Amino acid sequence: MTVGIGIVGAGFMSRTYAYGIRELVRGARCVAVTGGSRAPALAADFGLVLEPSLDAMLARDDVDVVLLGSPTQVHHEQTLAAARTGRHVFTEKPIAATLPEIDAMIRATREARVLLWVNAVSRWRRGVRMAKELVDSGEIGEIRMVRHTYAFPATGYADPDHWSNQPGAGSPFLDQGAHCNDLIRWSVGADAVTAYARYANYTQTVPDGQSAMIPTPSRTG
Ligand SMILES: NC(=O)c1ccc[n+]([C@@H]2O[C@H](COP(=O)([O-])OP(=O)(O)OC[C@H]3O[C@@H](n4cnc5c(N)ncnc54)[C@H](OP(=O)(O)O)[C@@H]3O)[C@@H](O)[C@H]2O)c1
Incomplete structure (x- = not known):
C-alpha cells in the first residue's frame, strides 16, 4: 500500500x-x-x-x-x-x-x-544523537542539569509582518524554543523540574515577542 x-x-x-x-x-x-x-x-x-x-x-x-x-x-x-x-x-x-x-x-x-x-527534526542532528547516546549508555551518569544553547538566523522572522509575529502564532521564542524543549526532554528522557532561559535578538529590527524572560517555578519547591 x-x-x-x-x-x-x-x-x-x-x-x-x-x-x-x-x-x-x-x-x-x-x-x-x-x-x-x-x-x-x-x-x-x-x-x-x-x-x-x-x-x-x-x-x-x-x-x-x-x-x-x-x-x-x-x-x-x-x-x-x-x-x-x-x-x-x-x-x-x-x-x-x-x-x-x-x-x-x-x-x-x-x-x-x-x-x-x-x-521532531532536531532529533536527527548528529551532535544531538551523540549526546543522547552518551546519556543512554550511562557514560554521563545521572543527569541533573542540561544547558542547551541555540542560535537561529531569523532572517524572515525579523519582519514584523511575518506570520510568526502575528497574533495566534505564539512568538518567535515559541517557534524556536519548541526545538530546545523537545531536545532536552528527548535526550534526557524526563521533564524539567526547574527551567531558566535567556533569549536575545541580535538583529536591528526587534518585533514584539523577540525577547523573553522565562520564570518557571521549581516543582521541588
Ligand atoms: N522543523 C523545522 O526545523 C522548521 C523549520 C521552519 C519552520 N517550521 C515550522 O513549519 C511551519 C511553516 O513554516 P515555514 O518556515 O515553512 O513558513 P513559510 O515558508 O512561510 O510557509 C508557510 C506556507 O503556508 C502558507 N499559508 C499561509 N496561510 C495559510 C493557511 N491559512 N493555510 C494553508 N497555508 C497557508 C504560506 O502561503 P504563502 O506561500 O502565500 O506565503 C506558505 O506557503 C511553522 O509551523 C514553523 O514553525 C519548522
Whole structure:
C-alpha cells in the first residue's frame, strides 16, 4: 500500500517535505497541495494536484495523511478538519500556540482514531544523537542539569509582518524554543523540574515577542 500525503502550505517546510518524501521515503507519496501563493509552483515542481482549499483536499480519496507545513496559528483548525474526515495528521512544530488548542487537537485525533505526530527534526542532528547516546549508555551518569544553547538566523522572522509575529502564532521564542524543549526532554528522557532561559535578538529590527524572560517555578519547591 502507498500512503497518500496531502501537503498544506507551500513554503520552506512544505517544499522540504515534498523533496524529502520524493527522494527518500518508500511506501508514501505526496499527491496534492493546498494553501498559499507558492502552492502552484510547488505543485508544478513535484507533480502534485493543486487543490483550491483544505476542504477540497479532504474530499480526495487518495489522501491518507495531511501534512501541515502551514503557519503555526492554523495548525489547530486544520488538524480538527483533517480529523473530522478521518485523516492522519503530521504537523510541523510547534504543534500550536496554546495548551487548549493542543489538547483539542489531541482529543479530536484520538476520538477519530487517527494518528497525530509532530515533527521532531532536531532529533536527527548528529551532535544531538551523540549526546543522547552518551546519556543512554550511562557514560554521563545521572543527569541533573542540561544547558542547551541555540542560535537561529531569523532572517524572515525579523519582519514584523511575518506570520510568526502575528497574533495566534505564539512568538518567535515559541517557534524556536519548541526545538530546545523537545531536545532536552528527548535526550534526557524526563521533564524539567526547574527551567531558566535567556533569549536575545541580535538583529536591528526587534518585533514584539523577540525577547523573553522565562520564570518557571521549581516543582521541588
Ligand atoms: N522543523 C523545522 O526545523 C522548521 C523549520 C521552519 C519552520 N517550521 C515550522 O513549519 C511551519 C511553516 O513554516 P515555514 O518556515 O515553512 O513558513 P513559510 O515558508 O512561510 O510557509 C508557510 C506556507 O503556508 C502558507 N499559508 C499561509 N496561510 C495559510 C493557511 N491559512 N493555510 C494553508 N497555508 C497557508 C504560506 O502561503 P504563502 O506561500 O502565500 O506565503 C506558505 O506557503 C511553522 O509551523 C514553523 O514553525 C519548522
